[in-house]
Amino acid sequence: xxxxxxxxxxxxxxxxxxxAQIMKIQRTLSEITGRKEEEISQKNNRLNANxxxxxxxxxxxxxxxxxxxxxxxxxxxxxxKHGHDLDWLLNLNLxxxxxxxxxxxxxxxxxxxxxxxxxxxxxxxxxxSSKLEMIWTFIPASALAVIIILGLTxxxxxxxxxxxxxIRVELFSKQFDWxxxxxGKDNKLGKFDYKLTLDNNQLALMTTNTIDSAIQNMETxxxxxxxxxxxxxxxxxxxxKEEKQKxxxxxxxxxxxxxxxxxxxxxxxxxxxxxxxDDIIQKDTLYLCVNKEYEMTFRSKDxxxxxxxxxxxxxMNTVPGMTTRFKFTPDxxxxxxxxxxxKPKDFNFSLMCNKICGGAHYKMKMIVVVLDEKEYxxxxxxxxxxxxxxxxxxxxx
Amino acid sequence: xxxxINGETHGHQEESFVSKYIFSYDHKMISKQYLMTAIVTxxxxxxxxILFRIQLAWPGESSDFLSLFLxxxxxxxxxxxxxxxxxxxxxxxxxxxxFLLTGGLSGTFSNLLIxxxxxxxxxxxxxxxxLSYWLFFLSSLIMLVSLFIETGPAMSGWTVYPPLSALxxxxxxxxxxxxxxxxxxxxxxxxxxxxxxxxxxxxxxxxTQGMSMMRLPLTVWAFFITAIIGVLSFPVxxxxxxxxxxxxxxxxxxxxxxxxxxxxxxxxxxxxPILYQHLFWFLGHPEVYIVLIPALGLSSEIIxxxxxxxIFGYKAMVGSILAIAFLSxxxxxxxxxxTGMNPFLGSVFVxxxxxxxxxxxxxxxxxxxxxxxxxxxxxxxxxxxxxLVSSFISGGVTGIILADAALDIMVHDTxxxxxxxxxxxxxxxxxxxxxxxYHWFPKMFGRMMNTTLGYIHxxxxxxxxxxxxxxxxxxxxxxxxxxxxxxxVYGDFDVDQYAMIVDLNVIITIFAIIAALGQVxxxxxxxxxxxxxxxxxxxxxxxNSLEWTTPVEHMHGNWPGExxxxxxxxxxYSNPEHEExxxxxxxxxxxxxTAH
Numbered sequence: 001x002x003x004x005x006x007x008x009x010x011x012x013x014x015x016x017x018x019x020a021q022i023m024k025i026q027r028t029l030s031e032i033t034g035r036k037e038e039e040i041s042q043k044n045n046r047l048n049a050n051x052x053x054x055x056x057x058x059x060x061x062x063x064x065x066x067x068x069x070x071x072x073x074x075x076x077x078x079x080x081k082h083g084h085d086l087d088w089l090l091n092l093n094l095x096x097x098x099x100x101x102x103x104x105x106x107x108x109x110x111x112x113x114x115x116x117x118x119x120x121x122x123x124x125x126x127x128x129s130s131k132l133e134m135i136w137t138f139i140p141a142s143a144l145a146v147i148i149i150l151g152l153t154x155x156x157x158x159x160x161x162x163x164x165x166x167i168r169v170e171l172f173s174k175q176f177d178w179x180x181x182x183x184g185k186d187n188k189l190g191k192f193d194y195k196l197t198l199d200n201n202q203l204a205l206m207t208t209n210t211i212d213s214a215i216q217n218m219e220t221x222x223x224x225x226x227x228x229x230x231x232x233x234x235x236x237x238x239x240x241k242e243e244k245q246k247x248x249x250x251x252x253x254x255x256x257x258x259x260x261x262x263x264x265x266x267x268x269x270x271x272x273x274x275x276x277x278d279d280i281i282q283k284d285t286l287y288l289c290v291n292k293e294y295e296m297t298f299r300s301k302d303x304x305x306x307x308x309x310x311x312x313x314x315x316m317n318t319v320p321g322m323t324t325r326f327k328f329t330p331d332x333x334x335x336x337x338x339x340x341x342x343k344p345k346d347f348n349f350s351l352m353c354n355k356i357c358g359g360a361h362y363k364m365k366m367i368v369v370v371l372d373e374k375e376y377x378x379x380x381x382x383x384x385x386x387x388x389x390x391x392x393x394x395x396x397x
Numbered sequence: 398x399x400x401x402i403n404g405e406t407h408g409h410q411e412e413s414f415v416s417k418y419i420f421s422y423d424h425k426m427i428s429k430q431y432l433m434t435a436i437v438t439x440x441x442x443x444x445x446x447i448l449f450r451i452q453l454a455w456p457g458e459s460s461d462f463l464s465l466f467l468x469x470x471x472x473x474x475x476x477x478x479x480x481x482x483x484x485x486x487x488x489x490x491x492x493x494x495x496f497l498l499t500g501g502l503s504g505t506f507s508n509l510l511i512x513x514x515x516x517x518x519x520x521x522x523x524x525x526x527x528l529s530y531w532l533f534f535l536s537s538l539i540m541l542v543s544l545f546i547e548t549g550p551a552m553s554g555w556t557v558y559p560p561l562s563a564l565x566x567x568x569x570x571x572x573x574x575x576x577x578x579x580x581x582x583x584x585x586x587x588x589x590x591x592x593x594x595x596x597x598x599x600x601x602x603x604x605t606q607g608m609s610m611m612r613l614p615l616t617v618w619a620f621f622i623t624a625i626i627g628v629l630s631f632p633v634x635x636x637x638x639x640x641x642x643x644x645x646x647x648x649x650x651x652x653x654x655x656x657x658x659x660x661x662x663x664x665x666x667x668x669x670p671i672l673y674q675h676l677f678w679f680l681g682h683p684e685v686y687i688v689l690i691p692a693l694g695l696s697s698e699i700i701x702x703x704x705x706x707x708i709f710g711y712k713a714m715v716g717s718i719l720a721i722a723f724l725s726x727x728x729x730x731x732x733x734x735x736t737g738m739n740p741f742l743g744s745v746f747v748x749x750x751x752x753x754x755x756x757x758x759x760x761x762x763x764x765x766x767x768x769x770x771x772x773x774x775x776x777x778x779x780x781x782x783x784x785l786v787s788s789f790i791s792g793g794v795t796g797i798i799l800a801d802a803a804l805d806i807m808v809h810d811t812x813x814x815x816x817x818x819x820x821x822x823x824x825x826x827x828x829x830x831x832x833x834x835y836h837w838f839p840k841m842f843g844r845m846m847n848t849t850l851g852y853i854h855x856x857x858x859x860x861x862x863x864x865x866x867x868x869x870x871x872x873x874x875x876x877x878x879x880x881x882x883x884x885x886v887y888g889d890f891d892v893d894q895y896a897m898i899v900d901l902n903v904i905i906t907i908f909a910i911i912a913a914l915g916q917v918x919x920x921x922x923x924x925x926x927x928x929x930x931x932x933x934x935x936x937x938x939x940x941n942s943l944e945w946t947t948p949v950e951h952m953h954g955n956w957p958g959e960x961x962x963x964x965x966x967x968x969x970y971s972n973p974e975h976e977e978x979x980x981x982x983x984x985x986x987x988x989x990x991t992a993h
Contacts, residue, residue, distance in 0.1 A: 005461075015914075019921060023847060030931065037845035037930075038937035040774050044848070048775035051856065052783070058860070059787075062867060070871045070897055075807075090804055097794035104761060104790050111768040112783050115704070116775065122978055123705040123971040124770035127993060132766065133713050133759065140758040144751050144797075151801040152744050158803060159740035175567065194655040197662065253664050298737075302658045303561040304670055306735065306810065310876035315806050317736045319670055320560055321654025324737030343891065350890035354810045354878045356554045357561060358568045359479040362881035367889060 049116035056109040081329040083313035162327035166295040173318040174301035176364040182280040190276020200392045205276040218258045277389035286368045289376035298324045308354035330370045422523030428508035435501025442492035449485045452477040454906035456883035482882045483552040490555030498688040498826045507620040513944035516605025518954040521598040532588035536581045543577035551578035559652040566659035586635045593624035607963035614942045614967045619694020630683040637676035678729035686725045692829025696782045702940045703779040704771030707968035710763045717756035734802040743802045750800040777851025781832035792821025813873025843949045844930030850922040861912025868901040942967045966993045
């Protein structure tokens with residue numbers, strides 16, 4: 001380690017000396033010969049012209065090498081229905097832009113090589129040509145027309161409404177993990193409101209019971225209004241002015257929230273309880289059934305995250321204060337995918353966070369497993385007694 | 398040194414050290430001040446990028462380089478902290494986009510070239526111009542200082558999306574660091590507006606006799622349009638920043654709704670984080686062209702001079718800049734296809750965005766045609782212009798994929814985006830800036846830069862740049878998200894992909910270090926030449942535009958005696974009706990010669 005550092009240091013020092021020497025020699029030389037910096041010698045012109053040609057070879061060669069080494073796109077094949085359309089569109093676009101890239105670069109670098117200054121040859125005075133300019137307005141315009149039409153057709157398709165049978169699943173995001181919520185037997189997701197969040201109701205689902213618990217917690221819980229008010233009166237507890245203010249602010253905030261919770265309670269129809277009770281909450285691994293359409297909705301507790309499933313060609317931001325959605329149909333099971341693409345045995349589909357969300361952003365992930373119908377049903381029945389109600393509010397009827 | 402120089406129309410002040418070098422009203426001095434400040438911010442931003450590139454290539458390994466720059470607090474034991482990784486990325490982006498390529502590029506060359514090329518004694522308001530620079534200086538200072546505060550600089554990416562940037566509980570940089578970021582940006586915007594208004598007024602009012610709009614060099618057209626874009630879009634960013642500041646400090650809910658952070662339930666309700674994104678990108682997208690168009694202007698001028706050919710399609714060049722400028726205002730939401738925005742709105746933005754490809758293509762083809770049958774003289778500036786056209790093509794074509802909402806689902810926020818905008822905006826603008834420095838150095842400092850070192854600088858930079866950004870496209874299109882501290886998460890999903898990402902990241906970092914070392918050559922050449930470079934002649938490149946009719950020694954008022962009169966467009970190179978291969982704009986038309 002020491003040796004390599006020493007070598008690096010020596011190289012840098014020698015490099016600096018080398019540059020300084022070149023400058024010095026050049027300066028002396030130009031003083032002797034009267035050469036001016038702005039007069040570029042024919043030798044230097046030629047040298048750079050040749051380097052342009054060499055650069056073209058390196059550029060094209062490097063690109064082709066990368067394509068061979070890392071694949072046409074480097075991304076595995078799609079694992080969802082609409083993904084195949086997107087892959088097709090991507091390939092088409094790549095072909096078009098690669099043609100443009102190679103052609104224009106060829107002309108750019110070839111002209112740079114060919115039309116280097118030659119003694120006695122004057123440049124060709126060619127200020128404009130309406131015909132040429134029309135041609136190269138028209139060609140890109142027509143290519144773009146194709147790209148736009150195809151792109152929008154597929155975009156409309158991908159973002160259209162899902163069918164009524166689509167399975168409803170919600171992804172809930174927070175710093176720094178994901179939670180999935182399956183809609184259960186009724187295929188209806190229970191309602192939610194962030195004010196209902198409690199330790200045993202992390203997803204803030206709305207039922208008569210959870211509203212009451214939230215109100216109770218807000219009023220008399222360990223950080224509730226009553227507790228805080230008691231604290232405020234206790235002279236031993238509150239010492240500084242700032243602390244006092246802080247507690248007062250908290251009471252203020254909580255009183256507002258509690259008022260809103262009471263409003264919610266008055267408006268709430270207990271018939272909706274069932275929608276939430278049968279929901280299944282699932283952490284760590286998201287199980288999906290092959291060839292079933294999913295209507296996925298997204299929610300965030302704190303900052304913006306982004307649900308990014310590269311294998312399914314799905315990406316949607318999760319935004320606090322609003323619900324977003326994406327529909328897709330996985331069309332290959334994890335097992336088949338591994339076999340088909342020669343992936344390692346422990347391969348998994350991924351869900352990553354793709355919107356900067358804090359220090360551990362890069363660790364925010366969930367494993368996704370696509371099962372065939374039988375396996376999926378088996379897994380679902382294993383969860384039959386692990387609904388929201390079973391897990392969190394087993395006591396209530 | 399109180400010398401009055403032939404100044405019958407121009408008021409001259411006593412020149413003390415302070416009025417000449419510090420609070421100068423003179424556009425040439427202000428231009429140099431901008432350039433020096435830009436170099437400081439640019440070098441800082443480059444060092445930051447090397448720091449986080451080291452982490453990406455060798456994640457978790459101890460590095461002396463990191464502990465040297467970041468110390469025990471941010472790199473304990475030489476390993477970068479997660480939060481600081483994001484801080485480095487954020488400040489790298491902010492410094493590069495706003496301070497080097499907006500303030501630095503426009504500030505340097507608009508200031509230097511607008512008065513000189515239109516034949517004016519100075520900017521319309523020397524005082525506002527000075528104020529603009531010093532506000533820029535102040536904002537740069539605040540931004541650089543924010544790197545040193547205890548909770549770290551802003552860490553929510555250069556786009557500082559709330560709620561992450563609004564809530565100090567969500568990341569340490571969203572405390573004091575974010576406040577400084579917002580204050581710095583507010584001052585920066587004030588500086589930018591003062592500068593832009595000045596450029597616009599100067600171009601409209603102070604053109605010398607005979608300098609009609611269609612005889613302006615394309616540089617001036619570019620600066621003019623850029624200033625207009627800036628004046629129309631920066632105020633929106635200012636309002637976005639002020640609203641964010643209010644959300645942070647006064648408890649308003651413009652961008653916040655239904656949030657629980659750090660165990661605390663906030664009462665904010667009804668705001669929308671998406672609103673911020675709309676406001677931000679309403680500036681953010683035109684900003685791309687604020688960065689790019691000046692570089693394209695510089696390249697039009699340099700390419701014509703050094704191919705000894707008129708720029709091909711002058712009117713089409715002006716038209717395409719206008720078209721790009723107009724379109725740049727109606728494309729912003731293409732940054733937001735996956736935010737949950739109404740898909741129909743998305744389709745509208747797909748359409749407008751892809752339209753920009755047309756004027757851009759016209760520009761590229763016109764550059765290439767200008768090279769055709771030219772007589773190319775390879776100054777370092779010429780090389781950088783060819784580099785610019787190359788990166789403009791390479792980065793431009795990938796934009797077609799990103800503009801397509803359907804494909805954006807796949808590559809949004811991946812390294813493909815990073816590669817795309819670094820090539821099309823970063824490289825092109827930086828290449829244009831380098832070309833400008835090499836080309837106008839004799840005008841700025843009265844001396845020449847060393848050509849050989851210029852060649853070395855260019856080729857190292859070009860190879861380094863492509864070595865960095867080509868592989869990045871492959872990582873991105875394979876799906877690797879940006880702003881990841883490391884890619885260990887792939888270990889749970891696909892170890893093959895993990896191997897590929899790490900492989901390529903090592904290559905990228907090595908090229909980044911090579912490219913950074915290449916810049917040392919430039920810095921050496923630049924500072925050495927200011928003091929010891931060969932003395933410049935009045936018109937070293939045999940160019941037509943007016944700046945080369947001023948004396949080499951700088952003077953207030955630019956021209957001794959009368960202002961020059963203009964008789965022709967600036968691109969009469971190799972005009973067959975003339976013996977010489979260049980005809981300055983001040984040469985009257987010959988008998989029977991038709992003006993362009």
